[in-house]
Amino acid sequence: MRRFLLAVLVLALAATSSQAFEASPLRPVNTYSIVARDPISGEMGVAVQSHWFSVGSVVPWARAGVGAVATQSMVDASYGPLGLDLMQAGRSASAALRGLLEADDASEIRQVAMIDSKGDVAAHTGARCIPAAGHVVGENFSVQANLMDRTTVPAAMAQAFHQSRGPLAERLLAALEAAQGEGGDIRGKQSAAILVVKGESTGRPWADTVVDLRVEDHPEPVQELKRLLRLHRGYEQMNEGDLAVEKGDLAAAEVSYGHAQDILEGNLEASYWYAVALCNSGQIDAAVEKFHRIFAGGENWKRLTPRLVETGYLEASPEVLERILGED
Secondary structure: OHHHHHHHHHHHHHHHOOOOOOOOOOEEEOEEEEEEEOOOOOOEEEEEEEOOOOHHHOOEEEEOOOEEEEEEEEEOOOHHHHHHHHHHOOOOHHHHHHHHHHOOOOHHHEEEEEEEOOOOEEEEEOOOOOOOOEEEEEOOEEEEEOOEOOOOHHHHHHHHHHHOOOOHHHHHHHHHHHHHHOOOEOOOOOEEEEEEEOOOOOOOHHHHEEEEEEEOOOOOHHHHHHHHHHHHHHHHHHHHHHHHHHOOOHHHHHHHHHHHHHHHOOOHHHHHHHHHHHHHOOOHHHHHHHHHHHHHHOHHHHHHHHHHHHHOOOOOOHHHHHHHHOOO
16 A cells, blocks of 8 residues: 555656656666765765766756755656655655656666665666666665676775765765776766755755756866866855955955965966955055956956945055055
8 A cells, every 4th residue: 555655646746746857768877876965964965977968967866955866877867856756745765766666667777876864875776777787875875886897886986985074075076086996987988967955955945055066078077077176165165255245254254265265276266356355354465465466367357456446345545446456
């Protein structure tokens, strides 16, 4: 009876979902991926790499306060939204996956993993997934791969995730790097993605997504994803600096912009807003020196600066502005 009711719920969700998805039973998104949850922050996410264009548009699914799903092999993308709907309706990841597989006549060609907000993990590797194929389920994570060069890929991913430290996105990336280091997809490399959401929903999806990065087509997609994640962290600090300025906390803004500059290194924008924060906090000499270095790298920043004074974003007297522009 429970299986029957779950199958009914699956069909109902498919019929009433706000998004319409069609099964693609023969779309060969063979790949390796990880779904995981950080037990401290509650964040949940998916990371994936494949020799397939734009893998991030098909495999990874996540919803704040609900869970995360990776659907791959001969992929049926509906496992993503339907799995999340089932978990949001109160089903565990294990129950959600079991119900979807029972309703799927082609489950033997699927590879799917799910994790819910309580840390329950479930994975499935169909008997007809192309070797080397398999998965490893551990505490708060599952790694899965198919069409791999070696059978050792999932174990290498599991070990890398287990041993890594830091934010969830960086740990997910460590698992991808380990997979590639073990040989990865037998066909080669093409695209990669990371999607991380908060452990609790605020009801604002734009605020609940922690990381959402894709590499659609690149000769080294995992390394490019790593570069983008570093940029993402730098711009997170930039955003923190902007918020601090809005609140009038110039000391906090200076710290955040400084961190952004350290991460982004030669990025002129990070340096520019750091110079603005320095000036607004009264460190005129340091600000002037930094402004001049920035202007040497791009005259457009010099033309922008008086506009910030006019709109109140840069607190500079006419005399200070002259020094900044090098007109004293």
